[in-house]
Amino acid sequence: MIYKKIVLATSISLLLAACAKPVDTRPTYTQVLNPDESDNIGGSFLESNDIRTMASKMAVQLLSIPEITEASHQPVRIAIAPVQNSTAYIFDKDILSRKLRLELSKYAKGKVRFISQNRASNAMRHKIIHEQDETAWTHLFKNAASKLVNSAIVQAAKKPLRIGLIPPKNINLTDMNANSFMIMFRSEAINQSAGKLSFIQDIGKKSAVDYWLTGEFFAESIQEHELKHKLSSASLLVNRNIAIASRSEITIKKRPNVAKSLALLLVDSNNEQIVFSNLERLERKVNSGVGRATYMLTGEVKGLHKASGGDRSDYILVDFQLVDYVNNEILWEDSYETKKVTRRSAVYK
Numbered sequence: 307m308i309y310k311k312i313v314l315a316t317s318i319s320l321l322l323a324a325c326a327k328p329v330d331t332r333p334t335y336t337q338v339l340n341p342d343e344s345d346n347i348g349g350s351f352l353e354s355n356d357i358r359t360m361a362s363k364m365a366v367q368l369l370s371i372p373e374i375t376e377a378s379h380q381p382v383r384i385a386i387a388p389v390q391n392s393t394a395y396i397f398d399k400d401i402l403s404r405k406l407r408l409e410l411s412k413y414a415k416g417k418v419r420f421i422s423q424n425r426a427s428n429a430m431r432h433k434i435i436h437e438q439d440e441t442a443w444t445h446l447f448k449n450a451a452s453k454l455v456n457s458a459i460v461q462a463a464k465k466p467l468r469i470g471l472i473p474p475k476n477i478n479l480t481d482m483n484a485n486s487f488m489i490m491f492r493s494e495a496i497n498q499s500a501g502k503l504s505f506i507q508d509i510g511k512k513s514a515v516d517y518w519l520t521g522e523f524f525a526e527s528i529q530e531h532e533l534k535h536k537l538s539s540a541s542l543l544v545n546r547n548i549a550i551a552s553r554s555e556i557t558i559k560k561r562p563n564v565a566k567s568l569a570l571l572l573v574d575s576n577n578e579q580i581v582f583s584n585l586e587r588l589e590r591k592v593n594s595g596v597g598r599a600t601y602m603l604t605g606e607v608k609g610l611h612k613a614s615g616g617d618r619s620d621y622i623l624v625d626f627q628l629v630d631y632v633n634n635e636i637l638w639e640d641s642y643e644t645k646k647v648t649r650r651s652a653v654y655k
Contacts, residue, residue, distance in 0.1 A: 342354070343355070348648055350620040350647060350648045351397065351620060351622065351646075352622055352624070352644065356622075360624055361406045361409040365406060365409035366413070368628060369417070373601070373638070374417055374418060381419040383420070384419070384420050384421070384599060384600065384601050385421045385599035385603070386407065386420065386421075387605075388400070389604075391606075392607060392608045393607055393608065393620075393622065402605060403603070406603075421594070431592065432592050435590060435592050436589060439588065446586050447491050448498075450586050452498060454503075454582060455500075459517075459581050459582055463502060466501055466503060468504050468517075469516070469572075470505070471492065471505065472519070472520035473520070487521070488521060505519075515575045516575060517574060517581070518573040518575055519571070521569055525565065526591070563591060565589065566587075566588045567587050568586050568588055569583060569584070570582075601629060602628070605627070606624075607624050617647070618647070619646070621643070622644050622646075623642075626640055
């Protein structure tokens, strides 16, 4: 009986030893490889040399098509759609379009331009454009005041016009201080009017005012943008698995990305008719730029996968298309394909 137990224990030990991974006793080091070299680590998906070969091959083909070489308006602008991954692998699919874009930019010689679609750079672009708009407000007030002072109403007046301020309407903006804008405009108008305009501080007596100066702030086709965010927090723990949560709600007002304008109005105090109107753009809408694209570049990675006893076979097809998005026509299409088999030794199966 003891002999049988020893034999059984020995058999189990040998079986476990056969299934265990060999111990790697090699020293740790880093080897510098050319991107086209094999790393000998294995794997049956795309390798760096596949991506580089694909990009070089496709760039040459794409730059030779008539829609680019014979384009009447150059450069040809291309927007890149996200690559679709239809394989069983999870990978950074943007590396494919990025490498292709780099190859095209290298050899295009100004014939092709790409629309920047990087989120981080676009966020910085928004900040730059908005800051430029805010810096230009001083010029905006000078320009608007000049138009008012040189208007027929002011120039034809025999005596200084008495102007009263009416708080402007803030129609559908959440982030504009309308009163501050009017005060800055009033200061500029006084400086330029050379005594032709006289602003009345006390407007209790309407008879003392010849005209009312007011305005309307508005954004194109929007209402107030509000993001309601619900917050939940466990306030009462019944047991380890059940908690009664108290809910609170906060409202976040978001700065909408739209064109914002100010309409300055001079209104006759007697008949309430608008005798002068001037529209000034305060902020531009920051567009992504894809609307200026001539064509769209899109791609997809598809795979045929097989596995048996630890061995694996993968056929990978990378397909890119240049599409005329107006007519939805494929102007150019090219593909790269590879098939790899990974065989595992009996120790690892």
